[in-house]
Amino acid sequence: xxxxxxxxxxxxxxxxxxxxxxxxxxxxxxxxxxxxxxxxxxxxxxxxxxxxxxxxxxxxxxxxxxxxxxxxxxxxxxxxxxxxxxxxxxxxxxxxxxxxxxxxxxxxxxxxxxxxxxxxxxxxxxxxxxxxxxxxxxxxxxxxxxxxxxxxxxxxxxxxxxxxxxxxxxxxxxxxxxxxxxxxxxxxxxxxxxxxxxxxxxxxxxxxxxxxxxxxxxxxxxxxxxxxxxxxxxxxxxxxxxxxxxxxxxxxxxxxxxxxxxxxxxxxxxxxxxxxxxxxxxxxxxxxxxxxxxxxxxxxxxxxxxxxxxxxxxxxxxxxxxxxxxxxxxxxxxxxxxxxxxx
Amino acid sequence: xxxxxxxxxxxxxxxxxxxxxxxxxxxxxxxxxxxxxxxxxxxxxxxxxxxxxxxxxxxxxxxxxxxxxxxxxxxxxxxxxxxxx
Numbered sequence: 001x002x003x004x005x006x007x008x009x010x011x012x013x014x015x016x017x018x019x020x021x022x023x024x025x026x027x028x029x030x031x032x033x034x035x036x037x038x039x040x041x042x043x044x045x046x047x048x049x050x051x052x053x054x055x056x057x058x059x060x061x062x063x064x065x066x067x068x069x070x071x072x073x074x075x076x077x078x079x080x081x082x083x084x085x086x087x088x089x090x091x092x093x094x095x096x097x098x099x100x101x102x103x104x105x106x107x108x109x110x111x112x113x114x115x116x117x118x119x120x121x122x123x124x125x126x127x128x129x130x131x132x133x134x135x136x137x138x139x140x141x142x143x144x145x146x147x148x149x150x151x152x153x154x155x156x157x158x159x160x161x162x163x164x165x166x167x168x169x170x171x172x173x174x175x176x177x178x179x180x181x182x183x184x185x186x187x188x189x190x191x192x193x194x195x196x197x198x199x200x201x202x203x204x205x206x207x208x209x210x211x212x213x214x215x216x217x218x219x220x221x222x223x224x225x226x227x228x229x230x231x232x233x234x235x236x237x238x239x240x241x242x243x244x245x246x247x248x249x250x251x252x253x254x255x256x257x258x259x260x261x262x263x264x265x266x267x268x269x270x271x272x273x274x275x276x277x278x279x280x281x282x283x284x285x286x287x288x289x290x291x292x293x294x295x296x297x298x299x300x301x302x303x304x305x306x307x308x309x310x311x312x313x314x315x316x317x318x319x320x321x322x323x324x325x326x327x328x329x330x331x332x333x334x335x336x337x338x339x340x341x342x343x
Numbered sequence: 344x345x346x347x348x349x350x351x352x353x354x355x356x357x358x359x360x361x362x363x364x365x366x367x368x369x370x371x372x373x374x375x376x377x378x379x380x381x382x383x384x385x386x387x388x389x390x391x392x393x394x395x396x397x398x399x400x401x402x403x404x405x406x407x408x409x410x411x412x413x414x415x416x417x418x419x420x421x422x423x424x425x426x427x428x
Binding site: 265266270293295297300301302303304305307308309310312313316321323332 | 378384405406411414415
């Protein structure tokens with residue numbers, strides 16, 4: 001079972017008792033719910049809203065002193081809650097199996113459970129009980145993990161800005177002033193790297209859970225590089241890693257794992273990490289760079305990225321495809337909107 | 344379906360995901376690489392193309408050609424779709 005990354009709340013009769021009468025003021029929430037919201041935030045689990053009612057209620061919730069700032073991408077409207085949950089998943093770029101839905105009305109829970117069986121549908125007391133379970137305990141939450149809610153909110157502001165930007169995507173990305181710090185991973189990064197290895201799906205080249213042992217082994221071998229991203233909206237922290245096997249020249253170097261947080265998808269981080277790896281491999285005398293790719297239906301963009309950067313399939317070993325790119329001649333450029341700094 | 348028939352349906356999809364003039368895309372040589380230096384698809388526009396192909400041709404390329412070898416050039420993709428659509 002995968003870890004819950006987002007809890008989506010119903011409002012009326014769930015977050016607060018009864019039905020909101022005015023749509024310009026949110027009623028007082030239940031203390032029990034506030035306690036759960038606090039605890040979820042401590043654990044780095046984001047909260048959102050899927051509720052039926054006047055869409056103006058979303059801003060009333062934002063303005064409420066005890067509720068404001070707690071919900072990312074809230075959905076209030078007249079459509080079925082299953083549709084609202086799909087939009088939350090899309091906005092946060094997480095899978096439905098990473099979502100729990102909380103509603104005191106058994107009918108609403110049944111609707112969601114029927115249409116979106118991957119979503120965990122719970123009542124408030126069921127959520128309180130489930131908090132002790134494995135799906136709500138993401139191991140040892142790291143700095144980035146704990147700040148996830150505020151980073152999702154930065155991402156929301158980033159999206160709003162992009163929607164209002166006329167200059168095209170590349171111009172928007174340049175305007176964001178993105179700074180990618182690429183450097184060797186150190187012992188202080190281990191917890192976050194383990195979290196990345198475990199939580200990434202779409203931008204994970206091996207589609208396999210890599211645990212602490214793998215990270216420590218790569219770290220000891222010195223072939224572990226990490227990237228930190230910041231822009232004008234905030235600091236996204238450590239968002240990507242590449243683990244490289246580096247045999248003596250003249251053998252090819254090989255990417256054992258490329259993992260980048262889905263939160264920063266579309267900003268060129270994996271391309272920059274691979275380009276940096278190509279530079280290092282070429283400087284060390286490697287004639288080519290290989291990359292192991294294990295498709296799982298969700299990480300197809302890794303294959304697209306490898307091809308975009310000039311890799312071609314060189315071999316197939318059981319379920320793993322091995323791509324290779326020769327390192328002579330011109331290398332693919334770093335994404336033009338990224339300022340690359342050594343870290 | 345013939346490779347030419349496929350191109351007539353594929354070119355508008357390519358033009359749409361790349362936001363380029365359909366006539367310009369239709370004039371591209373079949374040997375042009377799709378990704379990177381050639382036509383300029385990247386992982387984001389590539390995902391959109393795969394979704395558009397699935398809708399238009401009913402072919403789920405990613406599920407079938409795991410290494411995406413068929414995305415080498417316009418020609419390899421056209422032949423691939425001609426054999427399946």
